[in-house]
Amino acid sequence: MKIIAVCGMGIGTSVLLKMNTEKVLRTLGIDADVEAADIGVARGMARDAEIVLTSEELAEEIGDVDAQVIVIDNFFDLEEITEKLTSALE
Amino acid sequence: MAVNLAAELDEASIRTHATVTDWQAAITLAGDALVAGGVxxxxxxxxxxxxxEKLGPYIVIAPGLAIAHSRPSPAVLRAGLSWVSLDEPVRFGHKKNDPVSLVIGLAAPDHEGHLEMMQALAGVLMNAExxxxxQAADSPAQVLALMSNPELLTGKAHS
Structure with a gap:
């Protein structure tokens, strides 16, 4: 499974989100590749990904893609990431 | 995971008890602090x-916290951070995480190569205590001392 963490520039917040998503996936025992991406390449990368994680503002920019787009409000809240990932994977 | 954030942060790039009136001024301070550190x-x-202005206040990624940054460009001299704690929080226009009382300035010359710095940053930002x-620290030196010796915290709690 491929998951993309998206931010505006691809150097900062997406890297933090990627690290915390990997932490959550390890706890859940789910095997997945998590990649950080900037908004410019996110649409293309979303084509072969199952899930896109991002913030509310950027979710609107990404628009309509096949992957499930999940909005994360607090990138440091592992419980929020866990809950939203779990319900997306159900 | 034991990378020390103090090693990634120049004392010249830290501002404590800063006062600003709006988010632009807050980012300007974080930017000035990056410049002061040669970043x-x-x-x-x-x-x-x-x-x-273009993408909205998405840099406010957790309650009270903004990670100000842009993309790799000739204006980036090296990977680095700045740290600005505000006396009075300011609004960035984020629906859930406003107002902001800590602005981290972040710059990187490329998309890779600053992972240890980000891990160290995440380690600090996820440690609520x-x-x-x-955020209560009175000086840049105190910020660095706390980052280098988180055990100072426990000392403080018992004194």
Whole structure:
């Protein structure tokens, strides 16, 4: 499974989100590749990904893609990431 | 995971008890602090503000916390951070995480190569007790001391 963490520039917040998503996936025992991406390449990368994680503002920019787009409000809240990932994977 | 954030942060790039009136001023301070630490040129500060104008306040990624940054560009001299804690929080226009009382300035010359710095940053930002102490710190030296020796916290609690 491929998951993309998206931010505006691809150097900062997406890297933090990627690290915390990997932490959550390890706890859940789910095997997945998590990649950080900037908004410019996110649409293309979303084509072969199952899930896109991002913030509310950027979710609107990404628009309509096949992957499930999940909005994360607090990138440091592992419980929020866990809950939203779990319900997306159900 | 034991990378020390103090090693990635120049004392010249830290501001404590800063006072600003709006988010642009807050990002400008974070940008000036990056410039003072030799991380970026002034142009990067403008790029960070332009990023929020274009993409919205998405850099407010947790309650009270903004990670001001832009993309790799000639205005980035090296990978680095700045740290600005505000006396009075300011609004960035984020629906859930406003107002902001800590602005981290972040710059990287490329998309890779600063992973250890980001891990160290995440380690600090996810430690609620340490973060609270850092925001209350009175000087850049104290910020660095707390980052280098988180055990100071426990000492403080018992004294």
């Amino acid at each position: 970026t040129t002034d142009e990067y500060t403008n790029e960070m503000i332009a990023a929020v 340490l973060l609270a102490a850092l």
